[in-house]
Amino acid sequence: MMTASRISSLLVMASVSTLVATTFAAVQAPVPSGPASMRSTNQGVFTAEQVEAGKVTFKDICSDCHNPEYFTGEQFMAQWANKPLFDLYQMVSVSMPSEEPGSLTKEQYAGVIALLLQWNGVPAGTAKLEATDEAMSAIQFDFPKPTGK
Numbered sequence: 001m002m003t004a005s006r007i008s009s010l011l012v013m014a015s016v017s018t019l020v021a022t023t024f025a026a027v028q029a030p031v032p033s034g035p036a037s038m039r040s041t042n043q044g045v046f047t048a049e050q051v052e053a054g055k056v057t058f059k060d061i062c063s064d065c066h067n068p069e070y071f072t073g074e075q076f077m078a079q080w081a082n083k084p085l086f087d088l089y090q091m092v093s094v095s096m097p098s099e100e101p102g103s104l105t106k107e108q109y110a111g112v113i114a115l116l117l118q119w120n121g122v123p124a125g126t127a128k129l130e131a132t133d134e135a136m137s138a139i140q141f142d143f144p145k146p147t148g149k
């Protein structure tokens, strides 16, 4: 029941969005409920273009206070991995940049999230990372798969 209502609220959100998003949600809706319907960051959930946009935002804004190293490594992954990507997105979009929280566009925040994922070895794909709470909540930040070189 809860999942069904969550899906229908997703549909409502999508219908006020673009036609493409509506079509996508309509296709997604019949998928069975439960955690299996979460996507994984290993499935290509952001594009290379978003990473490029994220680099610009990072250089212009985040790098005033942060080195890239702050966003990789065991401590960062322990904090954010194995959780919905929403947790990281929420933290960043509500609290950062700390002297002017929430001052960037949602697209800029999504781009920065894509960049942080890439720094952690998560592969880009063809699907754009949607800058909505719903989309971020439906993606799990998984530890990246080994590259198998």
Ligand code: HEC
Residues within 6 Å of the ligand: 057, 058, 061, 062, 063, 064, 065, 066, 075, 076, 079, 091, 092, 096, 097, 098, 099, 104, 112
């Ligand atoms: C004016 C300085 C400043 C700017 C600019 C800034 N941050 Fe921060 N950021 C901080 C501080 C200080 C903390 C530590 C907050 C705490 O631990 O309570 C932090 C913490 C974080 C964390 C939490 C890291 C963790 O694992 O706990 C993330 C993620 C983050 N910032 C991302 C960003 C991003 C992305 C940007 C650019 C959009 C940004 N920050 C811009 C000062 C800044």
